[in-house]
Amino acid sequence: MSLDNLPEPSIQHKSAFGQLVTGPPGAGKSTYCHGLHQFLTALNRPIHIINLDPAVPNPPYPCSINITELIDLDSVMDEYGLGPNGAMLYCLEYLEANFDWLVTRLDEVLENEGGNGYVVFDTPGQVELWTNHESLKNVVERLGKLEYRLAAVHLSDAHYITDASKFISVVLLALRAMLQMEMPHVNVLSKIDLLSTYGELPFDLSYYTEVQDLSYLLAKLDSEPRAAKFGKLNKAMVELVDDFGLVGFETLAVEDKSSMINLVRLVDKMTGYIFIPHNQDQEGDMNMINTQALFGSIMSSTGRGNDVRDVQERWLNNKEAYDEFERDQWREEWEERKRKAAKPDNNE
Numbered sequence: 001m002s003l004d005n006l007p008e009p010s011i012q013h014k015s016a017f018g019q020l021v022t023g024p025p026g027a028g029k030s031t032y033c034h035g036l037h038q039f040l041t042a043l044n045r046p047i048h049i050i051n052l053d054p055a056v057p058n059p060p061y062p063c064s065i066n067i068t069e070l071i072d073l074d075s076v077m078d079e080y081g082l083g084p085n086g087a088m089l090y091c092l093e094y095l096e097a098n099f100d101w102l103v104t105r106l107d108e109v110l111e112n113e114g115g116n117g118y119v120v121f122d123t124p125g126q127v128e129l130w131t132n133h134e135s136l137k138n139v140v141e142r143l144g145k146l147e148y149r150l151a152a153v154h155l156s157d158a159h160y161i162t163d164a165s166k167f168i169s170v171v172l173l174a175l176r177a178m179l180q181m182e183m184p185h186v187n188v189l190s191k192i193d194l195l196s197t198y199g200e201l202p203f204d205l206s207y208y209t210e211v212q213d214l215s216y217l218l219a220k221l222d223s224e225p226r227a228a229k230f231g232k233l234n235k236a237m238v239e240l241v242d243d244f245g246l247v248g249f250e251t252l253a254v255e256d257k258s259s260m261i262n263l264v265r266l267v268d269k270m271t272g273y274i275f276i277p278h279n280q281d282q283e284g285d286m287n288m289i290n291t292q293a294l295f296g297s298i299m300s301s302t303g304r305g306n307d308v309r310d311v312q313e314r315w316l317n318n319k320e321a322y323d324e325f326e327r328d329q330w331r332e333e334w335e336e337r338k339r340k341a342a343k344p345d346n347n348e
């Protein structure tokens with residue numbers, strides 16, 4: 001863990017863009033990072049994933065930088081006799097104290113990106129890290145000063161919207177994350193493809209994504225014996241969320257192309273990525289235009305836009321019909337590829 005021989009950080013990049021992926025344990029953060037890597041790589045958009053979870057030496061995605069190169073959870077637990085939560089906070093504090101290491105590694109990784117790289121930070125699921133502990137926030141703030149334009153993509157498992165009290169806790173956590181991190185922020189209901197398996201929702205999906213008048217949920221809470229005891233507290237919490245009026249949700253099913261495109265487009269707008277060419281040369285401009293055109297063509301091939309009514313239609317109202325339709329499309333695409341492979345001369 002000695003950092004004595006590390007070179008001084010050399011800040012050569014012009015700017016970099018990217019995402020800080022946060023959310024409670026099991027929300028789907030690492031899966032999303034992996035999906036994003038596959039998706040952007042297929043679009044010829046370079047991406048680097050940085051794992052900030054010191055408990056994961058071997059993440060499931062191609063990892064450009066791993067915090068375990070600097071410090072890992074098990075050694076901290078052994079060395080200082082800490083439990084997993086305390087050790088996690090120690091590791092993030094250690095990262096903050098060794099910020100120069102991170103900058104040096106980022107410079108190395110982004111060296112060949114012509115000045116505008118794209119980095120995605122996968123984070124651990126401990127909620128303290130983005131609700132009240134300062135280290136992650138400080139690291140992001142310092143990256144911001146070095147022209148890293150990051151947006152927080154905060155994932156919450158869509159399963160929680162099926163229960164009024166869990167939904168309110170998800171909304172409160174999302175609000176807390178927004179207030180704590182103070183950065184461009186998008187909340188996302190993840191694993192939306194599983195929503196139909198949890199039974200019928202009392203309200204349309206848009207009620208939850210737009211976090212409309214939460215007082216409707218108070219009646220539900222009052223009918224839950226555990227929650228009813230805390231009627232006044234529930235009311236105060238609901239009013240607090242309503243008064244801030246900050247929380248809304250996008251939706252995500254990692255394996256669904258339209259879902260990924262909608263989120264990528266939104267984050268690109270939030271960070272300003274859409275306004276710059278990928279590379280410093282003119283070809284960069286063309287790449288950007290091609291990428292946007294490709295996004296458009298994928299969207300028209302799936303026949304869906306980014307409206308929450310489309311999401312409701314796809315994943316709740318008519319899931320089986322859409323699943324069948326997409327299976328047919330994949331089959332046709334597969335057959336077409338096989339035909340082309342059999343006749344290489346005709347390949348365009």
Ligand SMILES: Nc1nc2c(ncn2[C@@H]2O[C@H](COP(=O)(O)OP(=O)(O)OP(=O)(O)O)[C@@H](O)[C@H]2O)c(=O)[nH]1
Pocket residue numbers: 023024025026027028029030031032053123124125126190191192193194252253254255
């Ligand atoms: N059906 C479905 N499953 C998903 C999706 N995203 C994640 N999962 C599953 O959810 C589980 C948890 O995903 P992870 O990516 O490990 O979650 P995480 O937020 O990184 O978890 P921690 O790092 O432990 O906090 C895994 O079994 C994933 O396969 C999704 O979009 N759809």
Ligand SMILES: [Mg+2]
Pocket residue numbers: 029030031053123
């Ligand atoms: Mg993870």
